Amino acid sequence: MTATIEISMYPLREDYEEQILAFLELLHKETALEVRVNAMSTQVKGEYDLVFDTLKNATNEVYKKGVKASFVIKVLHGDLDLGYSYDG
Numbered sequence: 149m150t151a152t153i154e155i156s157m158y159p160l161r162e163d164y165e166e167q168i169l170a171f172l173e174l175l176h177k178e179t180a181l182e183v184r185v186n187a188m189s190t191q192v193k194g195e196y197d198l199v200f201d202t203l204k205n206a207t208n209e210v211y212k213k214g215v216k217a218s219f220v221i222k223v224l225h226g227d228l229d230l231g232y233s234y235d236g
Contacts (some may be wrong), residue, residue, distance in 0.1 A: 151196040152228040155203065156189045157210075159217040167215050174206035184230045191230050 159167035172190065175183050181194035181202060192199055203221070210217055 149196045149225070150193065151199045152191065152193040152221040152224045152226065152230070153203070154189050154191050154201060155215055156220045157231045158220070161216065161217055167210070167217065171206060171210055174209055175202060178202045182230055191228075193228065193230055196225075 157168050157171050158164075162165065172183075172185060175181070175192060178194075178198065180198060182191055184191045192203070194202075207219060216230065
């Protein structure tokens with residue numbers, strides 16, 4: 149089963165950009181996932197259990213480093229085209 153998720157990370161500290169980039173690096177380590185980053189959020193697509201195991205491990209690493217951060221996650225069951233764009 150495939151899952152497509154959208155995730156936004158909100159570190160509650162001044163070096164928020166560095167913390168987000170470190171989190172994204174953790175997601176990109178899992179080469180079996182499709183990861184797309186934009187200015188507002190990140191989309192991750194792949195096998196359901198792998199997506200959620202990767203998110204669990206990555207968020208756990210953030211919290212083990214003592215970073216206070218909020219994560220907002222949207223989940224879609226299925227395969228969403230992450231390359232879709234609307235030009236109006």
